[in-house]
Amino acid sequence: MLAVRRGVREWVAERGGRGPVVVGLSGGADSLALVAAAVVETAEVTAVVVDHRLQEDSGAVADRAVAHAMALGCVGAMVVPVDVGRAGGVEAAARAARYAALESVRDGRPVLLGHTLDDQAETVLLGLARGSGGRSIQGMVAWNSPWGRPLLGVRRAQTVRMCADLGIEPWHDPHNADRKYTRVRVRDEVLPLLEDVLGGGVAQALARTADQLREDGAVLDAYATELMRKARSHPAGTATLPGRPDGDTEIADPPDTLSIEILATAPPALRRRAVRAWLADQGVTGLMNAHLQAIDELVSNWHGQGGVAVAGGSRDHRLVVTREHGTLAVRAQPRI
Template sequence: MGPDPAVAAVRVAVRRALAGLPADGMVIAACSGGADSLALAAALAFEAPRARPVRPAGGVTIDHGLQEGSAVRADKVVRVLAGLGLDPAGSVAVVVGERGGPENAAREARYAALDETALRLRATAVFLGHTRDDQAETVLLGLARGSGARSLAGMPPSFVRRPSGSEDAGVRYVRPLLDLDRATTRRACRAMGLEPWDDPHNEDPAFARVRVRHEALPALEKALGPGITEALARTGRMLRDDADALDEMAARAYADAAVQGEGGEGGEGGEGGGDGPAAGVVFEVERLAALPRALRTRVLRAAAIRAGSPPGTLAAVHVDEVDRLVTAWRGQRHVDLPGGVRAHRRYGRLLFGPAWAERADSGT
């Protein structure tokens, strides 16, 4: 008799993800202790020793320190990971700042810790437990922000982050469970005798994602019928190819329009802005104006992120205002962007950098 169908589904997803990686190197499961990442960790512990060749597999949990008793909770998760057979299994405590809002700040702290862990262990990849439900929520949040096709494309199945100051090729992240729903991971945990931890933050309506999960999506299901989650996730997949092609063209346009040697070389890093803020980004306005809008706005968004504007809070309205500095300039000096970044036009050039730097330069 085979495993429970939910367990089998999670294992198959992990097996396929492992098959798509280089044969050598450790794979790490990032585990919060919730049902999604716990089912992922258990599947990785099962599949890694059965891979050909056998693959080392570890697990890590991040202690954000945002709740009382978080260190105790992290220790419990580590014991579960070790009990599953993941080695090494450990936790990393982080300090969550305030930049870009609480959700973005926690995310940045988490990814920075995962980057460091993966590089230290020379891991081939870090597996994340995001599901189809998470994908649908991400697409709906992107729609609400009005940030274009890239936001509507949702989360990629895999991506590479290049930590600031690192000479390594970067850290690869993989989401094996994007085609599975949250109910499947819960069933898998029950079948394996694993008790997931439900983060209280996942029920806090102060967070936009929680409101989407418990209010917006149920309302859409009620008004339009079942299948909204699947439809949103499918839309994300369909838009990703288009967004990838446009982003590739935009990267070339970025390099062509950037002023070399003045902070203008390079483009947006992997997910989460892994390249880190640059001192400044400078473009020739004439070259930007000659681009189709679909490419130009991508270039402007990438420049704002490279200059330090958090991707999660940079919305289409911000990019549109910067675009007006290029296409509808009537002498306006600057546009203030999230993260203390300012875009301003001067002498036929468009500059992105810290707002304080431009104020200091003008003597205000």
């Protein structure tokens, strides 16, 4: 119990003091322990149970979680039903629906989530398996507004013990025992095997690795932001407007491009980070490492190859990163 309360207390202190919070409550041990600690360590707690409606008894599970929250001292508790799509798989769709529901009711308050050190270790291992670079194994952060994770230093066994000490029977999500999900197999098979082979302490070591990589990443991101600022070019240009007499021109909005010459002088790690940040500014997300490698080839190993298609665009147009006139640019091209 003390470890959970200490985790919340330290998180609150680092954020500048006590205040009202929302806690995402599933009814499981981690989120119930978080609610119990937050009631003591923050000004007031509102619990929000997102009902994904993926199981027949989900309504009863949600109602039981609300009852637990009120018994623990929350000022309020509510159930938000959601419709879970199928985009990206059930896990990803449920996660997207859950975060959207919490965002819709938080009313300016931070939202605390019950991710533990064990969740962090699983996340790092899954990121390592994807091979997408250092960013993918930086794990979860304790604060990424409006999302707070006070329990990243707390073991799952400690939240289970806290619920037992409080006399609360947590809900056991059957999805957490379904081995068709990769994360479940990492939890039940891979991590225990690593603990056995390497003599213990693996989860803590993975969490420390994530912390160190985030610190290193923050420095690299700062340098990459400066590189992006230097490489960004905003040439003044003119454009003849449709329907106006020939020669009647106005200053057009300059394109948001990056100078190839400036990018080419930078180390690849900084160059790719700068390109990723530049694309994010233009609404391009979900970049895979293969995308960044191919875009980097337009800078460092260009031999006439075409542009690189990235996520985004519309039903009729796709977004493509191209090399033109000594710059990188994002263009909308018709889908064929």
